[in-house]
Amino acid sequence: MELIERCVYNPPTPPKRTREKPMKVLALGMSRSGTESLSRALRILGYDHVFHGFEMWESTPMLWRSWTMLGRRKWGNAGTAGGRSNITREDFDNLFGHCEAITDQPGTLFAPELISAYPEAKVILSRRDVDTWYPSLCTVLRPITTGPFFHGSWERHGKWVYEQHSATIRGSVRPDRFLEWTVEDGWEPLCRFLEKDIPAEAFPNGNTVDNTLGAFNNNVDKCVASAVRNLTISVVCVGVVVAYGLGGHRVNWQQWKLGFKDKMQLWKHDFRGRTLIMAITMASCQAFLLLGFDQGVMSGLVGADNRFGRDFNNPDANMQGNITALYDIGCVIGSIVSYFIGERMGRPTMLMLGGFIMVIGTIILATSNTVAQLIVGRIVTGVGNGMNSSTAPVYQSECSPASYRGTLLTLQGTVTILGVVIAYWMDYGTSFYESSFQWRFPLSFQAVFAILLILQVIGLPETPRWLVQHDRHEEARAVVAAIEDRPLDDALVSKTILDIQVGLEEEQRGGPFSFKELFTWGEVQNLRRMLITISIELGQQFTGSNMINYYGPVMFQETMGMDRNMAMILGGCIQCTYLVGSAIPVFLMDRFGRRTLLIICSAGLCLCFVMVSILLSLNRMDCAYGATAFIFIFQIFYGVGWLPVPWFYPSEINTTRVRTRMSAIASGWNWMAVFAVVKITPIAFDNIKWKTFVIFAVLNAAFIPMVYFFYPETKGLELEDIPLLFTKGGITGGVYSSKGGRTVMPGQHAQETRVNEKVEGVVQQVEDVS
Numbered sequence: 001m002e003l004i005e006r007c008v009y010n011p012p013t014p015p016k017r018t019r020e021k022p023m024k025v026l027a028l029g030m031s032r033s034g035t036e037s038l039s040r041a042l043r044i045l046g047y048d049h050v051f052h053g054f055e056m057w058e059s060t061p062m063l064w065r066s067w068t069m070l071g072r073r074k075w076g077n078a079g080t081a082g083g084r085s086n087i088t089r090e091d092f093d094n095l096f097g098h099c100e101a102i103t104d105q106p107g108t109l110f111a112p113e114l115i116s117a118y119p120e121a122k123v124i125l126s127r128r129d130v131d132t133w134y135p136s137l138c139t140v141l142r143p144i145t146t147g148p149f150f151h152g153s154w155e156r157h158g159k160w161v162y163e164q165h166s167a168t169i170r171g172s173v174r175p176d177r178f179l180e181w182t183v184e185d186g187w188e189p190l191c192r193f194l195e196k197d198i199p200a201e202a203f204p205n206g207n208t209v210d211n212t213l214g215a216f217n218n219n220v221d222k223c224v225a226s227a228v229r230n231l232t233i234s235v236v237c238v239g240v241v242v243a244y245g246l247g248g249h250r251v252n253w254q255q256w257k258l259g260f261k262d263k264m265q266l267w268k269h270d271f272r273g274r275t276l277i278m279a280i281t282m283a284s285c286q287a288f289l290l291l292g293f294d295q296g297v298m299s300g301l302v303g304a305d306n307r308f309g310r311d312f313n314n315p316d317a318n319m320q321g322n323i324t325a326l327y328d329i330g331c332v333i334g335s336i337v338s339y340f341i342g343e344r345m346g347r348p349t350m351l352m353l354g355g356f357i358m359v360i361g362t363i364i365l366a367t368s369n370t371v372a373q374l375i376v377g378r379i380v381t382g383v384g385n386g387m388n389s390s391t392a393p394v395y396q397s398e399c400s401p402a403s404y405r406g407t408l409l410t411l412q413g414t415v416t417i418l419g420v421v422i423a424y425w426m427d428y429g430t431s432f433y434e435s436s437f438q439w440r441f442p443l444s445f446q447a448v449f450a451i452l453l454i455l456q457v458i459g460l461p462e463t464p465r466w467l468v469q470h471d472r473h474e475e476a477r478a479v480v481a482a483i484e485d486r487p488l489d490d491a492l493v494s495k496t497i498l499d500i501q502v503g504l505e506e507e508q509r510g511g512p513f514s515f516k517e518l519f520t521w522g523e524v525q526n527l528r529r530m531l532i533t534i535s536i537e538l539g540q541q542f543t544g545s546n547m548i549n550y551y552g553p554v555m556f557q558e559t560m561g562m563d564r565n566m567a568m569i570l571g572g573c574i575q576c577t578y579l580v581g582s583a584i585p586v587f588l589m590d591r592f593g594r595r596t597l598l599i600i601c602s603a604g605l606c607l608c609f610v611m612v613s614i615l616l617s618l619n620r621m622d623c624a625y626g627a628t629a630f631i632f633i634f635q636i637f638y639g640v641g642w643l644p645v646p647w648f649y650p651s652e653i654n655t656t657r658v659r660t661r662m663s664a665i666a667s668g669w670n671w672m673a674v675f676a677v678v679k680i681t682p683i684a685f686d687n688i689k690w691k692t693f694v695i696f697a698v699l700n701a702a703f704i705p706m707v708y709f710f711y712p713e714t715k716g717l718e719l720e721d722i723p724l725l726f727t728k729g730g731i732t733g734g735v736y737s738s739k740g741g742r743t744v745m746p747g748q749h750a751q752e753t754r755v756n757e758k759v760e761g762v763v764q765q766v767e768d769v770s
Contacts, residue, residue: 300427330382
């Protein structure tokens with residue numbers, strides 16, 4: 001607590017109160033012994049302002065701090081004299097000088113001090129049979145305090161503490177000022193002791209377990225809403241300052257801006273070589289970690305009789321599909337935004353902008369009270385994710401060495417599944433809470449990943465190809481030198497820059513970019529590249545993997561007859577298996593290539609879903625368990641091939657001139673396919689049950705010839721060399737590239753000649769200067 005006050009938030013001390021009216025009643029029974037019923041009864045009897053523990057939940061941090069300070073004086077070293085607390089009447093008056101009575105915690109903790117401070121007050125010890133009190137205490141207070149961590153201590157000491165507390169009170173008060181009372185006693189002994197007339201209304205029996213937990217949950221909701229509101233204000237203010245400072249052009253900010261930018265560009269000072277490459281890889285992977293978390297977080301919330309369902313009126317299958325799938329429409333919108341502004345803004349800027357939008361979307365989600373607001377939040381977060389998912393592969397592919405580019409890009413798929421795993425188990429962990437914390441916390445946690453993404457990208461360079469394309473050649477040379485960890489005038493740095501320049505010159509011979517050139521065959525074959533780009537994105541989604549990722553628990557419940565808890569556990573375990581499968585291609589991608597992994601994995605996916613369909617059709621529980629095993633195997637096959645390749649393959653096969661736009665198109669089609677799968681899955685499960693798997697088995701079989709005939713192999717090639725794969729082979733370029741045709745192709749020698757001529761020219765200029 002002291003560490004939090006010093007480093008995070010130090011609430012001010014509340015203003016001091018003076019005793020406005022005499023303290024008349026000290027109700028010092030422990031929580032869950034009828035204290036709330038007694039508090040209501042005292043109010044009915046006319047006592048003005050009865051302080052109860054519930055008041056602490058609704059108070060400001062100032063009041064909490066005052067009670068904490070009293071606790072330190074009682075149990076800490078400060079303020080003790082001869083082993084006794086020196087808390088005085090004035091200290092209590094400062095806290096509740098406006099009250100005539102006090103009940104429940106935290107006053108009960110200071111029972112001896114209160115009795116000593118107010119000797120004229122009457123003392124009531126509310127009692128309850130210890131064997132019924134203890135289970136009630138455990139049911140209510142343990143889940144909302146420290147019970148999960150100190151369960152053993154509660155069981156060993158709870159009843160003993162209760163009896164000791166009661167004995168202490170009995171021995172501290174004169175009999176004429178003391179009443180031992182139970183809720184069952186009702187009005188008569190209470191009114192006789194307090195010298196009050198018995199009211200006409202019934203005694204207020206209340207504060208059941210449900211009422212207490214409900215009150216706590218409502219206060220948690222208020223706290224969450226308040227925290228998110230404050231976070232919104234902070235994020236917006238920081239965003240305005242950063243945008244104004246880094247993007248503004250006002251004269252009085254210019255010197256500060258230039259100095260700040262130079263200090264933040266870590267690659268100029270500390271990050272070089274492999275360190276810089278890994279920093280770029282980590283930033284790109286952070287975008288995909290966020291993507292995976294978003295994909296998995298809704299799976300543990302929808303389709304169950306939980307707080308999420310009750311808060312949003314138990315949405316049916318169609319509405320569940322809308323809540324889950326409209327996020328993908330937001331991703332499509334984000335991809336479209338990237339198409340139009342991504343090339344102008346640059347890769348790191350787009351990632352930071354996408355992260356900022358996701359923080360805003362998370363805030364909307366975390367404060368949702370209606371389905372409409374929830375859907376809006378999902379769409380906004382989708383926009384940010386669409387921008388990130390269409391930008392990160394381009395950023396990483398343009399900064400990665402050809403020799404292990406596939407390995408680095410494959411990491412994006414691995415961390416995507418890591419995000420899904422985190423989301424699944426976080427959903428499972430919070431499922432035991434009955435408050436809206438159950439779903440608000442997982443949805444809010446997206447902001448953590450988004451903020452980390454923004455922080456990771458700050459200080460990283462733009463890609464050399466983007467800089468050359470925008471005539472910033474000196475900066476491009478500096479970035480290449482930093483990536484290669486070589487001097488600016490090194491021959492390899494010069495050749496890399498010249499390769500990029502020659503490639504861009506070849507691409508720009510047709511003049512300024514026009515949208516219609518994407519639909520032309522011609523020498524560059526953009527239309528062929530675009531068809532491959534779109535088909536691989538559709539293929540990734542129509543394998544059926546997102547049917548499992550988004551609706552794993554629902555699938556186990558509705559098609560396999562499992563209960564919710566087992567379905568949640570299996571969903572999490574499947575994602576852990578998925579994570580293992582996604583790590584395998586890190587070691588295989590640059591050894592076997594893209595085509596081989598896609599073909600083998602398509603066959604494996606088809607076989608798994610065929611077996612799932614057969615086993616589920618038998619309608620037996622033992623067969624359902626067998627089908628579950630094939631679902632696990634399916635996730636491994638998918639993680640090896642169809643998970644990583646479609647995310648980076650479009651960035652490899654498209655030219656620098658259209659790479660950003662093609663990546664945005666790929667991302668857009670990918671998210672539209674996700675929307676289709678996510679939307680139809682709950683409806684398919686409702687209507688055709690296990691036959692849903694048959695459909696995806698057929699689609700996986702169809703992907704084998706598609707990859708074999710049409711997808712060229714890009715393993716080990718520089719990005720500037722990959723366009724040469726499209727100079728021959730027509731629509732069967734996949735077969736052509738796999739048979740070695742890519743090693744010698746028309747146009748290759750001509751390009752090398754132009755590069756060599758430029759190198760010789762540069763060398764001659766250097767000699768002339770020297």
